[in-house]
Amino acid sequence: MSSSTFSWLRMAGLALAAVLAAGCASTQSAAPTAASTTAAPAPTAAAPVRVKVFVAAMFEIGQNTGDRAGEFQHWYERYWRSSAPIAVKGALSPVYCNADGVCGAVLGMGKVNSSSSMQAILLDPRFDFSESYYILSGVAGTPPSRGTIGMVSWATWLVDYDLGHRWAPEENTAGAPTFMPRKGYENYRRFQLNPALVGWAVKLSADTPLADDDKARAYRLRYPDAAARRAPFVGTGTHMTGDTFFHGPGLSKQAQYIAKLYGADDYVITEMEAAAITLVINRTHGTSRVMSLRGAVNFDQGNPRETTLAHLDPAPGETAGGFAETVLNIERVGSRVVDHIVVNWPQWRAGVPPMAP
Template sequence: MAGGFRRLALSSFLLVGLGTAAHAAEPIKVKVFVGAMFEIGKNTGDRAGEFQNWYERYWQASEPIAVKGAPNPVHCNADGVCGAVLGMGKVSSSASMQAILLNPQFDLSQAYFIISGVAGTPPSRGTIGEVNWASWVVDYDLGHRWAPEENKAGEPTFMPRKGYEAVRLFQMNPALVNWAMKLTADTPLKDSDSAKAYRQRYPQEAARRAPFVGTGTHMTGDTFFHGPGMSEQAQYIAKLYGADDYVITEMEAAAITLVIKRSLGSDRVMSLRGAVNFDQGNPNETTLQHLDPKPGETAGGFAETVENVATVGARMTDHIVAHWDQWQAGVPAP
């Protein structure tokens, strides 16, 4: 009898232990995932890159979660907000995102994704310090491109290549973009004296504006293109594909969106960028001078812009988490 009791007790103990192990292995249910592209130094306490302001807001008390195939760990808080530094460029960032999506430690099936970082903007459309939600994301590279001197004057030097239609253009969920603007358009944004002075070098009204929250097409390319010719080409591609005006140049959003779309769909994907430079010089400088400015001749406003991005993105993040019963099943009606 005593032996039977011991066997019963041991069986119960094992069952409880197995249940605890199974519970411990349950994946983290992610509500919002924030993907930044780079950080400068540490995640906190030094000069901030794209991730630090997010980290200090949400993950100071978190334990890093290593993910095979991703160069940096994922951080999560108790509210289901997770984030990571994915790496710069289309290949690195999308490879990291794929590794995280496939990792069994996370349940991302109902997550909203914020692709967050800095960017450039044409002076005819934006300004230093602005924050922009993508209405469309376009891949800048999928086609044929040749030197202007090998073409008729004034004609485009880019031709789309057939077969890329499904991977070169993504419309962000209009209902989600509308929510983002509704919740963040009036966010107070920081500015800097150096950025204010730098803007005055440009004659365009948009370039001289104070920082604001807006929307438009984000152009994804691995090349840091500069100059009015390349800017015009980006606008040409955006219009050729039927997207909105090109307002942001960045390096990752199209690739990351494609990876998420193939696994989960793209209805919950957002691209959020802050402009830290113009995509061309002012009328008094050449493109090379703009690319390689003298000391003290840079745009300024970087620290303020990365903080602006996180401040705007946090408004969206906090609303989703606070009203998860309304957002869990999908983007709610306005």
């Protein structure tokens, strides 16, 4: 090895040693002091909203306020005007909550739409539903033998119209039922809602003043049934859930047949969501605090002088009327129950209280 090579290696070694020494010094100077070893506290997550009452609507026509009201607007204007929307992944629309623990949302029309929204909301950790009551609200149809335009009904039973076998009437004995239950759906196809809770709902709301309009009054007179000709009232009965907008006396009779086949009360309301939403709630919290509230905006069949197709596709000016009044009636009736539960929360928190004789 030449002296020049040795000198170069010696100089390189000294340079490397200097770099290493500087690195060690830097590391030592960066070592944490005793004070800095205490970790900063993790940010505290906001406490979940303790939901006392959850109000579900199925659709809104436009905005939540200031235009023609759908199923949600009157609820929104009463409880959530100043509430910020809470977007929920998987739900159709935001949830709104007020300081009293009253929350609500538009879930969407139909069984899949509404139940998937409800599932997403129930599983969102920002809400605590462990003590919640539910009002599933919206417009509906009614058979003229049981109800009238503008009436409001609390469900005693929820029955799924679709879970079974169904075939064409011409492939059957004349006049015989064209529906048969299918085994395996026993726990899904019907729910008896808590009779004590239904009793409270009726007691609190039976005398609610209900709106009506002249067009609805005139329309009712097309039907000979005493129930169809009544002014709006608050009633109870079975709500039939089906994705099909069934119409006509034949399918109305079949809905009544299914209700009786399942041991439920008389069919009084046809709607599209409640049984499916209740199934979702049942899997996480049970059904003892579920209420279904519907207002009738149409009859499920035409009058005796009207064909089913004419009833489905009426001429201009031949519709029932009373829609605006019915959505107002739903909120008027339902809010009586919501407000009572919230004001008397200590008595309701652990469950439906006994009703004084």
